[in-house]
Amino acid sequence: EDKVVQSPLSLVVHEGDTVTLNCSYEVTNFRSLLWYKQEKKAPTFLFMLTSSGIEKKSGRLSSILDKKELFSILNITATQTGDSAVYLCAVVSGNTGKLIFGQGTTLQVKP
Amino acid sequence: KAGVTQTPRYLIKTRGQQVTLSCSPISGHRSVSWYQQTPGQGLQFLFEYFSETQRNKGNFPGRFSGRQFSNSRSEMNVSTLELGDSALYLCASRQGETQYFGPGTRLLVL
Numbered sequence: 724e725d726k727v728v729q730s731p732l733s734l735v736v737h738e739g740d741t742v743t744l745n746c747s748y749e750v751t752n753f754r755s756l757l758w759y760k761q762e763k764k765a766p767t768f769l770f771m772l773t774s775s776g777i778e779k780k781s782g783r784l785s786s787i788l789d790k791k792e793l794f795s796i797l798n799i800t801a802t803q804t805g806d807s808a809v810y811l812c813a814v815v816s817g818n819t820g821k822l823i824f825g826q827g828t829t830l831q832v833k834p
Numbered sequence: 835k836a837g838v839t840q841t842p843r844y845l846i847k848t849r850g851q852q853v854t855l856s857c858s859p860i861s862g863h864r865s866v867s868w869y870q871q872t873p874g875q876g877l878q879f880l881f882e883y884f885s886e887t888q889r890n891k892g893n894f895p896g897r898f899s900g901r902q903f904s905n906s907r908s909e910m911n912v913s914t915l916e917l918g919d920s921a922l923y924l925c926a927s928r929q930g931e932t933q934y935f936g937p938g939t940r941l942l943v944l
Contacts, residue, residue, distance in 0.1 A: 754931060764938070765935040766924070766935045807866050818866050820867045820884070822933060823879070824876055
C-alpha cells in the first residue's frame with residue numbers, strides 16, 4: 724500500500740530557529756513529490772521535486788529529494804511567526820493526478 | 835489568472851440528505867481532483883477528472899460521485915449523508931504535476 728510518512732508530527736520553535744521537516748515515502752510508480760503549506764485554509768504550493776539531489780529554494784525555504792533513500796526534507800531558516808502552519812508532503816503516483824498525502828507537520832513558531 | 839474557486843464555502847446538512855459541491859479550475863487547466871480533509875484521516879484523494887472523464891478514484895463508497903463539464907468545471911455529489919462526511923472538501927486543478935487547491939467547502943453534517 725502506498726504511504727507517505729512525515730516527521731515530526733508537531734514542532735514548537737522560537738523565531739530565528741532553523742527547522743527541518745522530514746517526509747519519507749513508499750509509493751509505486753513515483754513521479755514527483757510536492758510540499759504544501761496549510762494555514763487556516765487551502766494548502767498553498769511550495770515546491771515540486773522530481774530529481775534527486777537538486778535543491779529547490781525560495782527565500783528562507785528549501786527542499787531536496789533523495790530518490791534512492793525515498794525521502795525529502797523541507798528546511799526553513801530564520802523562522803518567523805508567519806511560518807506557523809501545517810506543512811504537508813504529498814507524492815504523485817502514476818500518470819493520473821492522485822496525490823498521496825502525509826499526515827502533516829504542525830509547526831508553531833513562538834515570538 | 836484567477837485561482838481555483840469552490841462554492842459554497844460552508845454548508846450545513848442533516849443525515850440522509852444529499853449535497854452537491856462545485857469547483858471551477860484555473861483557466862486552461864483540464865484536470866480537477868477532489869480531496870476530503872478530516873482531522874483524523876488527513877487529506878484523502880476522492881477522484882480525478884480530465885476532459886470530462888474520471889481517471890482515478892480513491893477508496894470512498896459509491897455515495898461519493900462526481901462529474902466534469904466541457905468547460906472543465908467539476909461537481910462532486912454526496913448522497914445519503916452520514917455524520918462522518920463532515921469535512922473540508924478541497925478541489926485542486928492541475929498543470930503538469932503541480933496541483934493548486936481551492937479554498938474548500940466546509941461541510942457539517944448534523
